[in-house]
Amino acid sequence: MKIRIGIFGYGNLGRGVEAAIRQNKDMELVAVFTRRDPSALTLKTAGVGVYHADTVLDFKGKIDVMILCGGSATDLPVQTPALAAHFNVVDSFDTHARIPEHFANVDRAAKAAAKISIISVGWDPGMFSLNRLLAGAILPEGEDYTFWGKGVSQGHSDAIRRVEGVADGKQYTVPVEAALEAVREGKAPVLTTREKHTRECYVVAKEGADQAKIEAEIKSMPNYFADYDTTVHFISQEELSEKHSGIPHGGFVIRSGRTGFEGEHKHIIEYSLKLDSNPEFTASVIVAYARAAYRLSTEGQSGCKTVLDVPPAYISALPAEELRKTLL
Amino acid sequence: MKIRIGIFGYGNLGRGVEAAIRQNKDMELVAVFTRRDPSALTLKTAGVGVYHADTVLDFKGKIDVMILCGGSATDLPVQTPALAAHFNVVDSFDTHARIPEHFANVDRAAKAAAKISIISVGWDPGMFSLNRLLAGAILPEGEDYTFWGKGVSQGHSDAIRRVEGVADGKQYTVPVEAALEAVREGKAPVLTTREKHTRECYVVAKEGADQAKIEAEIKSMPNYFADYDTTVHFISQEELSEKHSGIPHGGFVIRSGRTGFEGEHKHIIEYSLKLDSNPEFTASVIVAYARAAYRLSTEGQSGCKTVLDVPPAYISALPAEELRKTLL
Numbered sequence: 001m002k003i004r005i006g007i008f009g010y011g012n013l014g015r016g017v018e019a020a021i022r023q024n025k026d027m028e029l030v031a032v033f034t035r036r037d038p039s040a041l042t043l044k045t046a047g048v049g050v051y052h053a054d055t056v057l058d059f060k061g062k063i064d065v066m067i068l069c070g071g072s073a074t075d076l077p078v079q080t081p082a083l084a085a086h087f088n089v090v091d092s093f094d095t096h097a098r099i100p101e102h103f104a105n106v107d108r109a110a111k112a113a114a115k116i117s118i119i120s121v122g123w124d125p126g127m128f129s130l131n132r133l134l135a136g137a138i139l140p141e142g143e144d145y146t147f148w149g150k151g152v153s154q155g156h157s158d159a160i161r162r163v164e165g166v167a168d169g170k171q172y173t174v175p176v177e178a179a180l181e182a183v184r185e186g187k188a189p190v191l192t193t194r195e196k197h198t199r200e201c202y203v204v205a206k207e208g209a210d211q212a213k214i215e216a217e218i219k220s221m222p223n224y225f226a227d228y229d230t231t232v233h234f235i236s237q238e239e240l241s242e243k244h245s246g247i248p249h250g251g252f253v254i255r256s257g258r259t260g261f262e263g264e265h266k267h268i269i270e271y272s273l274k275l276d277s278n279p280e281f282t283a284s285v286i287v288a289y290a291r292a293a294y295r296l297s298t299e300g301q302s303g304c305k306t307v308l309d310v311p312p313a314y315i316s317a318l319p320a321e322e323l324r325k326t327l328l
Numbered sequence: 329m330k331i332r333i334g335i336f337g338y339g340n341l342g343r344g345v346e347a348a349i350r351q352n353k354d355m356e357l358v359a360v361f362t363r364r365d366p367s368a369l370t371l372k373t374a375g376v377g378v379y380h381a382d383t384v385l386d387f388k389g390k391i392d393v394m395i396l397c398g399g400s401a402t403d404l405p406v407q408t409p410a411l412a413a414h415f416n417v418v419d420s421f422d423t424h425a426r427i428p429e430h431f432a433n434v435d436r437a438a439k440a441a442a443k444i445s446i447i448s449v450g451w452d453p454g455m456f457s458l459n460r461l462l463a464g465a466i467l468p469e470g471e472d473y474t475f476w477g478k479g480v481s482q483g484h485s486d487a488i489r490r491v492e493g494v495a496d497g498k499q500y501t502v503p504v505e506a507a508l509e510a511v512r513e514g515k516a517p518v519l520t521t522r523e524k525h526t527r528e529c530y531v532v533a534k535e536g537a538d539q540a541k542i543e544a545e546i547k548s549m550p551n552y553f554a555d556y557d558t559t560v561h562f563i564s565q566e567e568l569s570e571k572h573s574g575i576p577h578g579g580f581v582i583r584s585g586r587t588g589f590e591g592e593h594k595h596i597i598e599y600s601l602k603l604d605s606n607p608e609f610t611a612s613v614i615v616a617y618a619r620a621a622y623r624l625s626t627e628g629q630s631g632c633k634t635v636l637d638v639p640p641a642y643i644s645a646l647p648a649e650e651l652r653k654t655l656l
Contacts, residue, residue, distance in 0.1 A: 019589050023468045044589050099656050100649065120656055127462070129656040130640055131599075134455070136655070137616040137644040138609075140351045184602070259612055261347050261372050265604035267612075271459075272600075274512070276593035281466075284587055284595075288465040308651050312458055313636040316465040321428065323636050327464070328427050328448055328457040 002028040003294045005287075006059060008083065009069035010034050010041055010050075012247070013092065016283025017067050018045055024287055026317050030063055060086050064297075065290040068092075077102060084109040084117040084304070088293045090286050092122040099125065107304035116297040117304045121289045122282040123273055124148070128253045130307050131271040135255035139267060142257025145183045147175035147196060151249025151278065159224045160201055163217050165209030168237055170244045172200040180252065186266040188256050199230040202244050204237045249278040288315040330356040331622045333615075334387060336411065337397035338362050338369055338378075340575070341420065344611025345395050346373055352615055354645050358391055388414050392625075393618040396420075405430060412437040412445040412632070416621045418614050420450040427453065435632035444625040445632045449617045450610040451601055452476070456581045458635050459599040463583035467595060470585025473511045475503035475524060479577025479606060487552045488529055491545050493537030496565055498572045500528040508580065514594040516584050527558040530572050532565045577606035616643040 005021055007014045010032050021029045022045070029048050034041055038050040051059075056066075066087040070076050072095045080091045084106050093102050099120055110117040120126065124146070132144055153173050160169035179196050182189045189195075201218055205211050215232040219225055250273040259265050275281045289307065292314035296305065313320055333349055335342045338360050349357045350373070357376050362369055366378040379387075384394075394415040398404050400423045408419045412434050421430050427448055438445040448454065452474070460472055481501050488497035507524050510517045517523075529546055533539050543560040547553055578601040587593045603609045617635065620642035624633065641648055 016587070019587060022589070023587070096656065100653050103652055125656045127466075127597075130462075132655045133640050133644055133651060134458075137619075138455075138612050140645070186602075259344070259347060259351070259605060259608040261350070265608050267604060267609050268600075268602040269455075270598075270600045270602075272596075272598045274514075274596040274598075276595060277587060280587040280593050281595050284466050291465075306652060306656055308641040308656065309639050309648070311637050311639050312461050316461055317468070320637070323461060324431055324634060325428050327460045328424070328453045328634055328636065 002026055003291060004028060004030045004062065004064045005290060006030060006056075006063040006066040006087070007032045007069055008053065008056065008066055008079065009075065010036075011069060012279040013283055013286075014067075014069035015044075016277070016280040017069060017287060018043065019280060020284045020287040021045075023284075024291070024317060026291070027287070031059055056083070057086060063087060065090060065293050067286055067290055077105070080117065080119065081105040081109040084115060085113045086115070088116045088297045090118045090121055090290050090293055092126070092282055092286055093120045094122065094125055096125065103304050103306070111303045114302045116293045116301060118289050118293050118306065118310065119304060120306055121286045123275075123285060124251065126282075126285055126307055127273070128251065128271070131253045131269075132255075133308055135253070135257075135269040135271075139255055139257025139259070139269065141259075141263060142255050142267075143188050145191075145254045145256070146251065147180060147254075148251040149173040149175050149197065149249065151251070151275070152244075152247050156199065156201075156224055159221060160203060160218060163214055163221075165206050165214050166203055167206045168204040168240055170202045170240060172202075174198045174200055175252065180254075183254050183256060184268055184270065186256050186268060193227045194229060197228060199225055199228045201225075201230065201232045202240055203232055203234050204240050205234055246276065247278045248276055249281075250274045291315055291317065330354055331619060332356060332358045332390065332392045333618060334358060334384075334391040334394040334415070335360045335397055336381065336384065336394055336407065337403065338364075339397060340607035341611055341614075342397035343372075344605070344608040345397060345615060346371065347608060348612045348615040349373075351612075352619070352645060354619070355615070359387055384411070385414060391415060393418060393621050395614055395618055405433070408445065408447065409433040409437040412443060413441045414443070416444045416625045418446045418449055418618050418621055420454070420610055420614055421448045422450065422453055424453060431632050431634070439631045442630045444621045444630060446617050446621050446634065446638065447632060448634055449614045451603075451613060452579065454610075454613050454635055455601070456579065456599070459581045459597075460583075461636055463581070463585075463597040463599075467583055467585025467587070467597065469587075469591060470583050470595075471516050473519075473582045473584070474579065475508060475582075476579040477501040477503050477525065477577065479579070479603070480572075480575050484527065484529075484552055487549060488531060488546060491542055491549075493534050493542050494531055495534045496532040496568055498530045498568060500530075502526045502528055503580065508582075511582050511584060512596055512598065514584050514596055521555045522557060525556060527553055527556045529553075529558065529560045530568055531560055531562050532568050533562055574604065575606045576604055577609075578602045619643055619645065 068091040156171035252272045255269045396419040484499035580600045583597045
């Protein structure tokens with residue numbers, strides 16, 4: 001008896017979930033839900049139906065865990081509480097500042113329905129959060145550092161494309177190597193925004209556009225670029241498509257702490273990710289936590305959880321005895 | 329009301345636990361137990377009594393969590409089950425091959441006593457195990473790599489000191505940089521023992537001893553050195569004491585995995601530690617899990633657990649709402 005998974009929303013993340021389910025033999029994809037015309041979607045998994053989002057409640061009792069693959073801005077704040085009232089759900093809500101509010105809404109719905117929800121699953125929030133928690137609890141006296149990249153920021157790429165005269169563009173967030181090294185050496189530096197990351201933009205200008213003006217506008221854009229050392233490269237659409245079509249990302253969570261009666265010993269805990277595909281990795285984390293949602297629900301637990309609450313063994317397909325024997 | 333901690337065994341690890349408790353404001357050290365003459369020990373913490381190990385049962389009900397700081401070879405296999413029958417306990421049992429047997433013994437005692445035990449807490453086993461589990465669950469298709477060092481191996485240092493003509497010695501385990509790089513680049517290499525680590529020995533020879541004979545004997549020692557590229561440096565006792573008296577250690581747990589419908593995307597998850605003091609860091613992990621043991625017990629749970637079973641939030645002193653708000 002496999003864990004029956006539904007996918008709600010079929011963009012990059014939804015396709016990543018579909019791919020990840022194939023790597024987990026204890027799970028099966030039973031349905032994909034979309035707000036588009038279902039007949040317009042072709043899945044990679046044979047024999048799985050695509051249904052309109054409006055019909056999702058017809059699947060109550062037929063899906064063990066619904067994986068929500070919508071966006072955090074407008075989709076998930078509505079969809080997760082709504083579906084948590086009928087299914088065990090997992091989402092990747094990543095608007096950090098609004099997590100407490102989202103948690104409260106989902107928790108209320110899940111508790112009333114006696115279902116499990118796990119929110120904000122992925123790598124940041126997600127695995128990075130988990131590592132911040134573990135490292136901070138182990139080394140209470142110390143400093144936390146998070147660096148992102150090298151990777152594509154969708155938000156910054158979108159910002160570039162809104163500049164007048166820009167046909168297309170992609171932005172990479174790049175951690176500053178010298179800052180990383182200072183942290184790793186236990187120097188516990190205080191770093192400004194500019195000292196931690198640089199921003200590299202690859203821009204396709206429209207024909208006849210003023211490149212100097214575009215560059216100046218990008219570099220001075222508040223919040224997005226003004227606080228960073230930003231580099232702008234003008235390239236052809238062809239080169240952009242050929243060399244910059246991937247969605248790589250990654251980053252580093254480092255805690256630098258001290259122990260001993262006089263704080264005389266330094267310790268560095270570092271967790272890092274180097275990802276060829278941001279959405280596929282996020283999807284892989286989500287699928288592992290879908291297993292945990294199923295197990296928690298089977299035990300009779302209910303309400304909203306995050307990666308901070310879930311016993312790690314619950315995300316593994318291996319039985320506890322084997323984990324102790326082979327991994328501990 | 330603070331969590332009342334007892335320390336059972338006062339060597340390097342016990343002193344590390346004493347130091348770590350000072351960094352955790354929700355805990356207090358209430359007693360240290362030793363098999364030596366208690367009057368011969370002087371603690372760094374004022375007002376805490378030292379008692380003979382034989383009197384430990386007088387403290388039933390006065391200690392919330394007993395932290396066992398004995399050795400894995402002969403102490404813990406006996407002490408942990410014995411004390412698990414009377415206290416919530418945490419140990420750092422690290423004989424990987426015997427963990428299933430130790431778990432069964434401790435689980436039986438803890439369940440009968442309705443107490444919580446958490447075994448094999450530290451960094452390997454411990455944080456490294458946890459990271460192997462998380463990474464393997466997230467990327468089911470991939471390879472695991474564990475590298476240790478650069479750091480002092482007590483077992484190998486002891487082996488050097490047993491060689492005829494050796495007055496003192498210290499051994500460092502060093503990961504091979506080229507192997508680490510190949511793994512990080514996603515090449516998924518198959519590595520022999522010799523390709524993963526080198527061994528560096530600092531040896532003080534007795535007066536008149538044959539250094540060439542000592543070096544040959546060390547390098548050919550089966551299990552310990554014969555399978556490695558081993559370097560032997562002869563130095564004075566003075567230099568050994570001055571430059572090699574610390575107990576640094578560390579290491580790397582790396583998973584190299586693939587996602588996508590064709591396994592077309594590579595991902596690297598890396599967790600690493602760089603520790604000035606191996607026993608103080610291990611102690612810091614143990615103290616954080618003592619908090620979890622107390623909480624699990626307060627909830628009415630019982631039996632033996634490992635770091636793989638404990639919800640991460642339980643090891644933090646911060647309330648769940650604050651963790652979600654600040655770390656997630």
